[in-house]
Amino acid sequence: MVNIEQKSSRYPAIRFDEGKVNWSLVPFSALEGMVRVLEFGAVKYEANNWMSGGGFKYTRVLNSLLRHIFSYASGEDVDKESGLSHIWHAQCNLLFLAMYITNKDHFNGDDRYIHVYTALTETPTGAK
Numbered sequence: 001m002v003n004i005e006q007k008s009s010r011y012p013a014i015r016f017d018e019g020k021v022n023w024s025l026v027p028f029s030a031l032e033g034m035v036r037v038l039e040f041g042a043v044k045y046e047a048n049n050w051m052s053g054g055g056f057k058y059t060r061v062l063n064s065l066l067r068h069i070f071s072y073a074s075g076e077d078v079d080k081e082s083g084l085s086h087i088w089h090a091q092c093n094l095l096f097l098a099m100y101i102t103n104k105d106h107f108n109g110d111d112r113y114i115h116v117y118t119a120l121t122e123t124p125t126g127a128k
Contacts, residue, residue, distance in 0.1 A: 055107040
């Protein structure tokens with residue numbers, strides 16, 4: 001039987017972490033508000049409702065995200081309905097989109113309008 005104290009003093013601990021996600025870079029306290037919004041949604045709708053049935057259409061999430069960002073940018077810190085920060089609501093919407101785009105086999109709601117220009121000189125529709 002090996003004496004743990006003897007072995008640990010003679011051999012350094014080894015772990016192969018190269019290329020793995022470094023979770024120590026995440027300030028978890030900055031995510032707590034987002035979790036509060038998820039809790040609010042779980043009571044209002046149902047836990048993880050945003051993942052049901054293939055998730056929301058991207059434009060619906062983007063619209064909500066922008067409403068919260070513009071409300072905050074206009075000086076309104078707190079969402080009137082939830083009493084929680086608009087920034088925390090925006091974080092939730094970004095979380096939803098991040099989940100959707102990293103799991104496209106389960107979430108297929110990408111309905112963004114994407115216009116591909118055929119030349120750099122082409123004028124976008126409606127532009128003057």
